[in-house]
Amino acid sequence: MDARFTAEQDEIRRTLRELLHKRSGPEGLRAAVGxxxxxxxxxxxxxxxxxxxxxxxxxESHGGVGCSVTELALACEEAGRALAPxxxxxxxxxxxxxxxxxxxxxxxxxLLPRIASGRLTAALAxxxxxxxxxxxxxxxxxxxxxxxxxxxxxVQARRIDGGWRLYGQADQxxxxxxxxxxxxxxxxxxxxxxxxxxxLVRGDAAGVTRxxxxxxxxxxxxxRLQLRDVPAELLGSADTDALPALARLGDTVAACLAVEAVGxxxxxxxxxxxxxxxxxxxxRPVGSFQAVxxxxxxxxxxxxxxxxxxxxxxxxxAHGEPVGGLALAQxxxxxxxxxxxxxxxxxxxxxxxxxxxxxxFKRAAGDELLFGPVHRLRAHAADVAHVFEEAGR
Numbered sequence: 001m002d003a004r005f006t007a008e009q010d011e012i013r014r015t016l017r018e019l020l021h022k023r024s025g026p027e028g029l030r031a032a033v034g035x036x037x038x039x040x041x042x043x044x045x046x047x048x049x050x051x052x053x054x055x056x057x058x059x060e061s062h063g064g065v066g067c068s069v070t071e072l073a074l075a076c077e078e079a080g081r082a083l084a085p086x087x088x089x090x091x092x093x094x095x096x097x098x099x100x101x102x103x104x105x106x107x108x109x110x111l112l113p114r115i116a117s118g119r120l121t122a123a124l125a126x127x128x129x130x131x132x133x134x135x136x137x138x139x140x141x142x143x144x145x146x147x148x149x150x151x152x153x154x155v156q157a158r159r160i161d162g163g164w165r166l167y168g169q170a171d172q173x174x175x176x177x178x179x180x181x182x183x184x185x186x187x188x189x190x191x192x193x194x195x196x197x198x199x200l201v202r203g204d205a206a207g208v209t210r211x212x213x214x215x216x217x218x219x220x221x222x223x224r225l226q227l228r229d230v231p232a233e234l235l236g237s238a239d240t241d242a243l244p245a246l247a248r249l250g251d252t253v254a255a256c257l258a259v260e261a262v263g264x265x266x267x268x269x270x271x272x273x274x275x276x277x278x279x280x281x282x283x284r285p286v287g288s289f290q291a292v293x294x295x296x297x298x299x300x301x302x303x304x305x306x307x308x309x310x311x312x313x314x315x316x317x318a319h320g321e322p323v324g325g326l327a328l329a330q331x332x333x334x335x336x337x338x339x340x341x342x343x344x345x346x347x348x349x350x351x352x353x354x355x356x357x358x359x360x361f362k363r364a365a366g367d368e369l370l371f372g373p374v375h376r377l378r379a380h381a382a383d384v385a386h387v388f389e390e391a392g393r
Contacts, residue, residue, distance in 0.1 A: 005074075013074050016051060020082040026356050029219065032085050037178040038212065038221030039085040047086065048118025051075075054092050055116025058100065063113035069252055073259040073314035080263030083359055085219045087121040090175035093256045094249070095122035095183050101245050102198060102236040111181065111200075123179035125170040125201075125225050127154035127186075131370060134185060135250030137325050138376040140383075144196035144243050148187045155227060157186040157197060164199060164232045169225065172370060176223030177212040179203050183235065184227070185242065198242045199232035206230070217366030219359060254324030255317040257371060258310035261331035261364070265303045265338040268360040272296065272342040279347065292345065299338050306334035322384065329377035336364040336374075 005013075023043045024032070032040040047053040057072040058064025065071075072092060079088055096115050099108060099122075114120035124131075130146035132138040148154020148168065155168030166186055176182065182201040187194045201208065207230040215222045235242075273296060276287035286292055306327075313327035339361035343350040350357050368374060382388060 009071060009074055012051070012056075012071055013078055016047075016053075016075055016078040017081070019046065019050065020078060020084050024082045024084040029083060029085070029356075029359075033218040033221075036212075038175070038218075039087065039178075043084070044086050044121075045118055047088070048116075052116070053088060054096070054118050055112075056092065058096060058112055058116050062100070062108060063116035065116075069255060069317045070314045073256045073310070073317075076256045076260040077263035080260035080363075081267040083219045083264060083356075083363060085221065087123075087175050087179065089220075089256070089260075090123045090179060091115060091121045093253055094124040094174065095181075097249050097252060098124070098183055098198065098235070098245060101248075102240050102242065104236060107200070107233075107235065120181060121175065121179045122181040122183060123173050123176045123223075125155075125173045125176060125182050125184040127168060127170050129172045131172060132372065132376075134246050135253055135371075136247035136380075137250050137254055137328070137371055138380050140380070142243065143194075144185075144187070147185050147196045155184060155186040157188040157199060157232070159188070164234055166199060166201065166227045166230045166232045168227050170227075171224050172213075173223045173225050174370075175221055176225050177210045177221065178223075182208070182225070184225075184232065185246070186232075196242050197238070197240070198235040198245075200235055201227070201230055201232045205232075215366065216369065217359075217362045219363065220366055220370075251313075251322045251324040252317045254328040254371070254377075255310065255313040257367060258306070258313055258324065258327040258331035261328070261335040261367065262303065262307045262310045264360050264363055265299075265306065265331070265335040268335075268342045268357060269296070269299055269303055269338045271357065272338075272345050276345055286345070295341055295345070299334075299341050302334040302337050306331040323381075325377045325384075326381040328371065329374045329381070332364055332368055332372060332377075333374050335360065336368075339364055 052065045053075055055064035056067050060066040099111050126134045127147050133146045158165050180203050184199045184201050185196055186199055188197055189195050207228040209226040211224045213222045213224055276292055277285055279286045309327040309330045313324045316323050342357045346357055349355050
């Protein structure tokens with residue numbers, strides 16, 4: 001593995017950072033999260049047209065840029081630094097890889113170029129609050145019981161008159177209230193022979209009720225979806241096994257989230273160092289006190305260690321090495337520590353709603369609720385690596 005970034009990768013980071021600095025500052029961020037969509041559509045259009053961000057990791061044959069997971073993760077890092085609300089995670093990280101891996105030729109030809117151009121946004125809808133389990137980040141469920149298990153609850157799919165109909169509910173769907181396309185995981189086949197399939201549903205389809213939820217992290221909009229006899233199109237074919245594809249996707253998602261969390265942690269640490277260098281107490285900058293230096297040095301070590309793990313996870317995701325969950329745990333821990341110290345060392349202003357530092361703490365806590373928590377990410381990574389089995393021999 002060559003740990004150095006290429007000139008192209010450095011250019012992606014630099015250009016994206018400059019654009020987000022101009023278009024997604026503190027005032028722009030607050031204005032965006034207050035809109036019905038939860039993000040700035042004009043910024044998303046700029047990201048798509050100027051940088052090709054939605055199609056960064058899609059092949060050129062489908063309108064994409066043809067880069068790897070590493071470039072997509074670096075884009076997520078810059079989005080994390082700015083906490084920029086956008087459909088990037090839901091569309092490019094969670095949904096587009098499933099369409100590419102499982103879709104028929106006709107589905108890929110229809111959907112992927114529109115996603116790459118930014119004209120089509122998408123969201124992955126998993127029943128209940130089981131996103132981390134469905135992606136294989138916090139547990140392994142070979143039968144897909146998280147989707148309802150064929151019992152009441154979850155999302156059920158039935159074949160009627162040659163088509164598919166969905167019925168059920170998903171509670172934590174990232175950008176589900178505004179996405180044009182929904183990729184819905186549903187059970188079909190009854191309890192004894194049930195299996196999980198993925199279905200394509202138009203966001204405005206008859207029978208779909210979408211309600212934006214009040215989330216802890218306002219920069220990561222979530223929705224509750226209710227599906228009542230909704231017409232759907234099967235993604236791929238009836239022989240397509242969705243569970244392995246979701247598990248493979250989970251490692252890519254974890255790597256991108258880890259790099260994104262590192263970007264956020266690095267930014268909040270920069271802001272804190274800058275502030276303690278300006279704020280004075282007893283006639284000297286707060287940052288000159290030994291205790292403050294030690295606390296910030298501890299955070300710096302955590303962030304740098306998390307950065308190394310996250311970058312490696314992004315590289316490994318393209319080479320089939322499942323280390324994303326462990327890197328995500330380390331990155332979320334670093335972000336939580338950096339944000340907590342930032343709040344404390346900003347003094348009274350750090351606790352106010354008007355200051356931005358609390359948004360970074362909410363990002364760490366919100367991501368743990370969606371994709372963690374940290375101790376479960378680590379426990380599952382240990383189980384996959386058979387750590388405790390080896391120790392017990």
